Amino acid sequence: MTLSSKTHIADTSEKVTQEILRAVETVRQGTGYGSIEITLHEGRVTQIEKREKFRVALDSKT
Numbered sequence: 001m002t003l004s005s006k007t008h009i010a011d012t013s014e015k016v017t018q019e020i021l022r023a024v025e026t027v028r029q030g031t032g033y034g035s036i037e038i039t040l041h042e043g044r045v046t047q048i049e050k051r052e053k054f055r056v057a058l059d060s061k062t
Contacts, residue, residue, distance in 0.1 A: 016045045023048050 020038060027034040033053035039046050 020045070020048060023050050026050065027052065 020036075023036050027036060027050055030052060033055065035051050037049040037051070039049070
């Protein structure tokens with residue numbers, strides 16, 4: 001592995017890390033309820049899914 005390819009891997013890894021942190025921050029600032037699923041394929045992040053939960057308060061005065 002050359003120095004150039006090591007640098008590219010480090011840059012890509014940093015970009016993936018930042019994307020994961022952005023997804024976590026979006027859920028945290030949004031509803032506050034949710035989950036993030038990170039899909040790996042052959043040791044690489046290939047997909048980040050964000051799920052949010054919206055809670056509905058039911059009013060029993062009907």
